[in-house]
C-alpha cells in the first residue's frame with residue numbers, strides 16, 4: 539500500500555489523477571499469465587511468454603489501470619500514469635524491495651477486464667517482492683547520444 543500511496547502523490551495533467559489500482563490474488567495473477575502466454579507464445583521472439591513466467595513467480599502484482607471516464611487527453615493521462623508508476627517503483631526500491639514494470643499486460647487488457655471484473659483499461663502492472671537476483675545494471679545510451 540505504501541507504494542500506491544507514493545504513486546497517487548504523482549503529478550497528473552489538470553490533476554485528473556486518472557489511475558486505478560488492484561492488488562491481485564495468486565489465482566488472478568496465474569489467470570493473467572495464462573492469457574498472456576496463450577496470446578503471445580506463437581509470435582517468434584515475443585517477450586510475452588517470459589513476462590508470463592515473471593507474473594506467475596512474482597510475490598505481489600499491482601495492476602494499474604486508466605479510468606477512461608476521466609480521460610480528457612489520452613497522451614497526457616497516460617504520461618501521468620507513467621509518473622505514478624515511477625513513484626511507486628521508487629518507493630518500493632527505497633523500502634529495499636525489488637520491482638518490475640510490466641507493460642506486456644496491455645496486450646490482454648480486454649481479458650484482464652473480464653478476469654478481474656473491472657471496467658478499467660490496463661496500462662501496466664508492477665511486480666514487487668524480495669529480490670533473489672542482483673543483475674548488473676542494464677546499459678543506457680551515452681548522454682551525448684541523447685542530447686540534441
Ligand SMILES: Cc1cc2nc3c(=O)[nH]c(=O)nc-3n(C[C@H](O)[C@H](O)[C@H](O)COP(=O)(O)O)c2cc1C
Pocket residue numbers: 585589592638639640641642643662675676
Ligand atoms: C512502460 C514499460 C513497460 C515494460 N514492460 C515490460 C514487460 O512487459 N516485461 C518485462 O520483462 N519488462 C518490462 N519493462 C522493463 C524494461 O524492460 C526495463 O526497465 C528496461 O529494459 C531497462 O532495464 P532496468 O529497468 O533494469 O534498468 C518495462 C518497462 C517500462 C518502462
